[in-house]
Amino acid sequence: MNAGGGVVSRFGSCPYLAMLIMSGNAAASGFSLLERDAAGLGRAYAGQAAVVSPAAVAFNPAAIPETTALSGNLAQLWNQVNPEDAGTQATVPSLYGTHRNIGLGVYGAFGLATDYPEDWEGRYQALYSGINAARVQLTSSWSVTDSLRLGAGVFLQYFEAELTNAVPTPFGDGRFKVEGDDTGFGWSLGALWSPSEQLDLGLSFASKVDHRLSGTATSPLGKQDASVPLTTPEVIRAGLRWRARPALSLLAGASWTRWSRLQSLDIQLGNGLMLSEQHRWRDTWRLDLGGEYERGPWTFRLGTAWDQAPIRDDSYRTPRLPDSDRTWLAAGLSYATGPWIFSTSYAHLWFANSQGEHPPVNYSARSNILALGLERTW
Incomplete structure (x- = not known):
């Protein structure tokens, strides 16, 4: 990015939420984060909208369990981005609790970090870029018929960002930095239909969230106030879970994200100037397929997915987020003992x-993700 920099993170203004997500390259398209459930990662989140679990708070409010449960998850991401080895590591925790058709969750919603050296050729476009966003969500579900459940939720979303790049001066390169944060609200709806004991169909919708990030812009000429309007996208998820055998379940899903909301990044400076970077993103699809096999206390999982990038063509690909289509391959297992379930x-x-x-x-880029989860039911 040129002197029109962008936005990035200040943990100080909301330290509790900031602890929930440490910057890292988004593993889903754009700068979305899917790392909200350790068990789900093992099947690449295939059919997640049709899976009954405490993590359904974040995926489909209609699928939260009717039992009392508590679930904690921790995902570690190792990201490699070239040129200049600009990828970073990230730790993404999440926590869910359910009781009598009420669910509460705290999880990461968006995340991004790329970090280039001071002397690289694209330093006037980007040096450091970081985005962090966490949600606190409250959901409820209810039975309409024996086979149909509906759900709804509301969430608070905290969003912070910091972007830097070099700027040429008569005395050598200086640095431009914009940072800011904001809190907004959104809502979600969901349905879970089980036409038979072998089949579950899930559908969910998560709303957009409108933000106006407020903070500062710092350049070799000094510091001034800055603000950036930003809207995070709506997401529609559909999922299917088919119990093909008593011990074998097959899952599939599709997700649509309205990334076309990000057409440009406009920074309003306190001196009246407007800095803008064009992105022209498009809406994207994610398709996934996976399976689970139960044997005694063990559950084994495999999954794959294809994630479409929102970047239309090379002219809109920036070093801040050099996104491209990605393919997932995942595996995992769980072990149940009494009321406890351990997943990796x-x-x-x-x-x-x-x-x-x-x-x-x-x-070029690649990512590795390792997740651990622990669930307790009553």
Whole structure:
């Protein structure tokens, strides 16, 4: 990004939420985070909208369990972005609780971090870029018939960001930085239909959230107030779970994200100037397929997914987020003993090689994700 920099993180203004997500490259398209459930990662989140679990607070409010349950998850992401080895690591925790058709969850919703060296060729476009967003969500579900459940939720979303880039001066390169944060509200709806004991169908919708990030812009000329309007996208998820055998379940799903809401990043400076970067993102699809096999106290999982990138063409690919289509391959297992369930999962993501025009470089990326989860029911 040029001197029109962007936004990024200040943990100080909301320290509790900031603890919930440490910057990292988004594992889902754009800068979305899906790492909200350790067990779900083991099947690449295939059919997640049709899965009954405490993590349904974050995926489909109609699928929260009717039992009392508490679930904690921790995902570690290792991201590699080239050129210049700009990827970072991230730790993404989540926590859910359910009781009598009421669910409460705290989880990461969006995240991004790329960090380039001070002397790289694209330093006037980007040096450091970081986005963090966490949600606190309250949901409820109710039975309409024996086979149909509906759910609804509301959530508070805290969003913070910081973007930096170099700027040329007569005395060498200086630095431009914009940082800010904001809190907004959104809502979700969901349905879970079980036409037979073998089949579950889930559908959910999560609303947009309108933010106006308020903070400061710092340049070699000094510091001034800055604000950035930003809307995070709506998401529609559909999922299917088919119990093909008593011990075998097959899952599939599709998700649509309205990334076309991000057409430009406009920074309003306190001196009246407006800095803008064009993105022209498009809406995206995610398709996933997976399975679970139960044997005694063990559950084994496999899954794969394809995630479409929101970038239309090379002219809109920036080093802040050099996104491209990605393919997931995941595996995991759970062990149940009494009221406890321990889960662990691993996923590898391949990103399609891509090119940018500002600067004209080739990009490549890959990610590894390891997640641990612990669930207790009563």
